[in-house]
Amino acid sequence: MKIAWGITGAGHLLQESVNVLVELSKKHEVTVLLSGAGEEVLKMYGLFESVQNLTGGKYRELILEEDQRTSFPMTGRFSLGTYDLLIISPTTSNTIGKIVNGIADTLITNAVAQAGKGHVETYIIPVDLESGDLETVLPSKLELDLCQNCEICVPSSKCPNKAITPGVEINLLKCEGCGACQTFCQFGAVTGGRLITIHMRDIDIQNTTKLYEIEGIRVLNHPTDLNNLLF
Numbered sequence: 737m738k739i740a741w742g743i744t745g746a747g748h749l750l751q752e753s754v755n756v757l758v759e760l761s762k763k764h765e766v767t768v769l770l771s772g773a774g775e776e777v778l779k780m781y782g783l784f785e786s787v788q789n790l791t792g793g794k795y796r797e798l799i800l801e802e803d804q805r806t807s808f809p810m811t812g813r814f815s816l817g818t819y820d821l822l823i824i825s826p827t828t829s830n831t832i833g834k835i836v837n838g839i840a841d842t843l844i845t846n847a848v849a850q851a852g853k854g855h856v857e858t859y860i861i862p863v864d865l866e867s868g869d870l871e872t873v874l875p876s877k878l879e880l881d882l883c884q885n886c887e888i889c890v891p892s893s894k895c896p897n898k899a900i901t902p903g904v905e906i907n908l909l910k911c912e913g914c915g916a917c918q919t920f921c922q923f924g925a926v927t928g929g930r931l932i933t934i935h936m937r938d939i940d941i942q943n944t945t946k947l948y949e950i951e952g953i954r955v956l957n958h959p960t961d962l963n964n965l966l967f
C-alpha cells in the first residue's frame with residue numbers, strides 16, 4: 737500500500753504515533769508530511785531523527801511544510817491516485833478546527849482537502865477526543881523551583897544547541913530533544929517527559945464531533961487502532 741502520514745504539532749500521542757509509523761513503514765511505502773509545528777514538536781521530543789530515518793526514495797519521502805510554499809503542490813498527488821490512504825496522527829485541535837470548517841491553508845489541511853477531492857480515504861487521530869482533563873507529556877523543561885542558579889550551569893554549557901538560558905528557560909525552538917541536559921543537573925532541575933494535566937476545551941471537542949460527519953474521513957481513537965486495520 738502507498739500511504740501518506742501527516743504529523744501535526746501535538747506532543748500528545750506523538751510517541752505513540754511514531755511507534756506505529758515505524759512499524760507501518762516496514763510493510764508499506766510511507767511518505768511523511770510534517771506541518772511546520774509538527775517538525776518543531778518532533779524535534780522538541782527528540783523524535784525527528786527517527787522519522788527522518790524512515791524516509792528516503794520514491795514514495796518514502798519526507799515532505800516539510802516550508803518546502804511547499806503556499807499552494808502545497810505535492811498535495812495534487814491525492815487527486816492523481818498516488819496514495820491509497822492518508823493518515824493524520826497526531827492531529828492538533830488547530831488542524832481539526834480548520835478541517836471541519838473547510839479551511840485548507842497548511843500542508844496537512846491541504847492534504848486532507850485534496851484527499852477528499854481525490855476519493856482517498858483519510859484516517860484522523862485527534863488529540864482532543866473527549867471532554868474533561870487529560871494527562872500529557874512535556875518535552876525537556878527547566879524546573880525553576882529546583883534550579884539553584886549555579887554560577888556555571890552545566891546543562892546549559894553541555895547543550896549542543898545552546899538552548900538553555902540558565903535560571904530562565906529552555907528555548908524549545910533550539911532544543912532537539914537529545915535529553916543530555918536532564919542528566920547533567922545535580923539538582924534535578926531539568927526534567928523530560930513530565931506529565932501535566934490539560935483541560936479539553938468544549939470548542940475543540942465540538943470540532944472533533946463534527947469530524948465524524950465529513951465524508952471520506954474516519955476518526956480513530958488512538959494510533960494503535962491502526963494495528964487492526966493495516967497490519
Ligand SMILES: Cc1cc2nc3c(=O)[nH]c(=O)nc-3n(C[C@H](O)[C@H](O)[C@H](O)COP(=O)(O)O)c2cc1C
Binds near residue numbers: 827828
Ligand atoms: C511542546 C508542545 C506540545 C504541543 N502539544 C499540543 C497538543 O498535544 N495538542 C494540540 O492541539 N496542540 C499542541 N501544541 C500546539 C500546536 O503545536 C500549535 O497549535 C500549532 O500551531 C499547531 O499547528 P498545526 O496544526 O499546523 O500542526 C503543542 C505545542 C508545543 C510547543
